[in-house]
Amino acid sequence: MSEPTAGPIVLVIDDEVQIRRLLRLTLEANGYRVFEAATGQDGLAEAAQRRPDILVLDLGLPDLDGVTVLERLREWSSVPVLVLSVRDREEDKIAALDRGADDYLTKPFSTGEFLARLRVAQRHARPAADAAVFQSGQLEVDFVARTVRVAGKPVKFTATEYSLLVLFARHAGKVLTHRQILREVWGPDYVEQTHYLRVYLTRLREKIETVPAEPEILITESGVGYRLVVK
C-alpha cells in the first residue's frame, strides 16, 4: 500500500460507467480510495492484487454472474462484500446473502443509505465484533455473564431466545436470512420451519422493543430475513 495513512480501499465491480463514476465521486468525498473493475474476471484479479478493505459488487456482469464472482471470492477471501444490484427479487437477495454477501442494496439507492451500509459491513470485518459486551441503544448483552439488560433493567430469556439474540448481536447491522437464522439457532433440519422464527421474533420484540408493534431494533427485511440495527 502506497499510502498507509489514507482511508480504506474500496473495489467497485460494476459494468455501468455511470454508476462507477457516481460511486467514485461519493466514496472519494468520504475518504475512501477507489479501484474499479468492469467485469467479473477483472474484478477478481483486482481483488487479489489490491487487497481491498471492502468490495462493492454488481450482480449483472457481462462475463460472470455476480453470485459466481462472490463464490470464487469466498474461496480465498473474507473481505466484506456489499451487493449493489437492480435485481430486487427476494430469491436474488437470499442467494447472494447465503453465499456470503454481507449486505444487499437495490438500485436505485440513496447515497446516505449506501455509506451507512458500507460502514456496517466494514465493522464486521473488525475483531471488535468479538467483544464481551454488545450495546446498541437501550439494549445491552453481556456474552460472558449471559445476561441481557433493556434500558438498564435485567430481562429474562429462554435458552432459544437468548441464542437468537446473541446471533443477531454478533452480526449486528447485517441482514440474516431466514435460513441462516434457523440453521444457526435450531439446526439444519429446521431451515423450513419459518413459523418458529416468527413466533420467537415476536417474543424477542416484546422483550426488547419499546413499542413491539413498531420495532426499531429488530427490523424485518421483506421476504429475506431480519436485521439488528446498530445505534
Place this chain on the structure above:
Amino acid sequence: MPPAPPPPDDAPSPASASASASASAGPAPAPVRGTLHVFLGMAPGVGKTYAMLTAARRQMALGVDVLAARVETHDLPETAALAQGLPRLETGLGAGAGAGLGAELDLDGVLKRAPQLALVDDLAQVNPAGFRHPRRHQDIQELLEAGISVYTTLNVRQVESRAQTVAQITGTGIPDTVPDGILDHAEIELVDLAPAELRRRLDEGKVFVPDRGTVGMVNFFREGNLAALREMTLRLAAEKVGREVREHHHSLAIRQPWKTGHRLLVAVGPSPLSADLVRWTRRLADSLGGPWLAVHIEKAGPLGLFEQRQLTANLALARELGAEVVTSVDADVVRGLLRVARRHNVTQIVVGKPAPGPWRNYLGGGPLPRRLVEDSGDIDIHVVRAGNPDTAPAAGPARPAEDPERREYAAALGVVVVVTIVGQYLSPGVLNYRAVALLYLLAVVALARRVARGPVFFAATVSALLWDFFFLPPVHTLWITTVEDGLMFGMYFVVALVIGQVVAQLRAQERAEHRREERTAALYLLTRELADAATLEAIVAALARHLRRLFQADAAVLLANAEGRLGGACAGGTLGLRPGEMAVAAWAFEHRQRAGQYTSNLRAATALHLPLDTPGGPLGVLSVRLPAGGAPSFEQAALLEACARQAALVLDRHRLQELAQQIRLDAESERLSRTLLDSISHELRTPIAAIAGAAGVLGAEPGPSPGMLATVGEEIREAVARLNRLVGNLLDIARVESGQVRPKMDWCELADLVHVTVKHLRRELAGRPLAVVIAPELPLVRLDFVLMETVLTNLLLNAVNHTPRGAALRIGAECQEGELLLTVADAGPGIPDDARPRLFHKFYRVPGTATGGTGLGLSIVKGFVEAQNGRVQVDNQPSGGARFTIRLPLAAAPAVPAETL
C-alpha cells in the same frame, strides 16, 4: 344404362385430382360459368360435328380462343378438313399423333390450357375406367364451372327422357344417355336434315354410322323412323324455346314464376316400372313448363334388398332429370301422396297403371289409381301405363334369391304343419275339430308378429286347407258336407287373412315407426351434443363418435383456411387421410359436390367426402370412410347428408363465434395499447422532465444557493421515486399477465407486514391520520410476504392518490369464518357505482380523477391476491369513503414447542 353408378372398380387417379386442385386456382375468384351449346340432331349422320366445327370457325374468326379438345371426324374428308385449322391440345392423354382428334378428353389438360371455348364431341360418351368422372357430361360440367364455354354434340335418342320412346319406335337398344337437366341450362342448336336427304347421304357413304351393317342399324334408318325422330327432335328444341319464352314472360309479369303454372308429382316406388313413369313425367313437365316432384311414400313394410336398390336408383334418376325428391312416411300411399301434393301445391299427379290382375290390390283397399281419383279433389290424375318390365333397365340381378323371404315361407309352413300334428293328437279326444281352427288361428297370428305379409297369407291359406283336409268331416277329403262347416271354413279363411294382415301391418308400422324414431333420435342426439361442444375439437369428436355409432364409419373434418383453401384434418377426427385422399377432398370442396367412395366423382377413392355448405359459403369437407359392403341405402345417404348439414351449421356457428371473439379481442387490445402508451408516456416523461429541469438549475451560472440546492435535490429524489415505482408496477403487471406469479407462501405475522409497509411509505403517508386495528387473537397467516407488501402498498397509494390531503386512512385485520379479512379504508369521496365493475381492470381509471398514476395498481392487487387464493372486493362505507377488503384463507399454524425461562 342403369342410373345407379356401378360399384367402384376403376383405378384411382389422385394425381390428376391434385393437378386439378392446383390448376383451378382455388375457389376465391369464382369464374363466370361457361355456356354450353348442344348441337342436337335426330340421328347420327345429320352433320352435328360439321355444324359444330363451322360454328367454332366462326367464333375463331371473331377472335375467340377456341380449342378442339376432342373432335370425332370419323375419317370423313369434309369434317376432317374443317377440323384441320383448329388449335388442339399439345399433349394428349397417351394419344401420340392428332391429340384432340379421336383421343379421349384430357380434362386436366383443357383446364390448364383454359381456352374460352372448347369443342368436345359426343356429350353422352362414357369414359373408360381410370378417368375422374364416369361420364363425359360430368367432365363438361367441370369445364363450364371453370368458366370455359363448350360446344358439344348429341343425338335425340341419347336424351334420358326420350331414349325409351326412341327405343320403342326404332326397336333398337337404349344407348348411353344424358340427364335432361343438362339441356335445361344449355343453348340448343338444332341440326336438321330431311330424312330423304339423310338416307341419300347414308347411301353415298358420307355418314359415319356405328355398327352400320347390323340389322338394328338398318331398321334405325328406315324413313318412317327418321320422320318420327325428326319430329321428336324438333319438339324437344321447340319445347325448350317455348319454355324460355314463357319463363321470360313470367319473370316480366310476376316475381313468382310458377304461381299460375303447373306443378307435377310423380309417385315413385321400388318397382323397375317407376323409372319409366319418371321419364314420362319429365316429358310432361317439359311441355307444361312446370316444376315436378318425385315422391316416394315409405310404407310400413320393410323393403327387400333388391327393392331398396331399385328405389334408390329410381329416385336418383328423378333427381338427375331435375325433379325435387320428397320422401314421406304413411301406411296409406294414397293419403301420403295427397298430403305431400297439397303441401307442395301440386296440380297434377302421375301414377302408374297397375299391371293386370293384381288381386291383392283389392284386399289392400282397392287399386291405387281409383282411390286417388276419388280422393284427389281438384288435383288432376294421370294414370300412365308403364312400359313392359322387359325393356326396363335390368339393374342388378333380375330376381335375386330372396333368402330371408324363402326362409319365412318355410317357417310358416313348418308352424302350420306342427299345429296340424298337435291337432291330430288332441282331436277328437281333447278338442273337437272346430277348436283346432282356433289353434290354427293362434299360429297365424303368432306368425304375423314375426314374418312378412306374404308368408302370413301363405300360412292362412295352407292352414285353411289343412284344417279342411285333416279335421273337417269327412276327414281326409276337401269336401265340406254341412252348411255350418262351410260357413265355418269360409269364416276361418277370412278371419285368418284379415287378422294376419292387420297384425303384420301393425308390426311393420311399428317397425317403421321405430326406424324413424331411431333416425330422429340419432339426429336429435347429434344436434344436442354438437350444441354442447364448445371447442372445435369437441365438435369434431362428437361428430366422429356419432358417425361411428350410426354407420360404423371413421370420419374427419377438414376446414378451409383463411385463404379459402382446404387445410388439414381437424383434431378430434378418427380418420387419417393420405395425400391422395386429401386431393379428392379438395376437389369436393372446390366443386361443392360429393366426391369419392360411392359417388360419381373420383369414386375410386377410399372415403366419401361431403362438402360442408353454409349460406355464407363452403366451410370445409366432412370425410367419411364407410365400412366395406356396398353403397349406403337411400335412407342412410339421407341421414349422412343430414348429419353433414347439421355439422356444417354448428361449425359455421363456431366459426362466427370465434370471429366475433377475435374482433372483440382486437378492439380490446387496441384500446389497451392506446391507454398503455398514453399513460406510460405521461408517467415516464413527467419525472424525466423534473430531473432534466433540476439538472438545468444545477448547471446554471451563477451556481444555486444552498437553499435551492436542497429543493432541487428533493425534486430529483421525488422524480426518481416516481419512476422507480412505475418500473416496479410494470414489472409486477408483467408477472401477473404472464402468469408468472408464484407465491412463496410462508407463515407471517400480519402486524409485522402492516408495520413494514407503512414504514416504507412514511413519506407518502406523511400528514395522514392512519389507524391500524389488528385483532389481538389473529394467528400467523400463510401468505407471500413480499406480494402482500406490494398489495398493501398499492392499496395505500391508491387511497392517498384519490382522497384529499389529510383525509384519514384505516387498516384493519381480523378473523372471520376461517378467513383473514384485511381492509384498507379511506375517508374520501368513495367509488362511483358504475366504475366498480371495471375498477380492477388494468389501465382503468375512474373518470374525472386527478392525473398521475397508471391505472395498474389495483389490477396488480387483484392478480397478487388471487395468486394467493384470496379475493379482493371493494365497497363504499356507510360513512362514505372507499373500502377495499382482501380475504385470504386461514389455516392453523403448526405448533411451536413451549419453552421455560
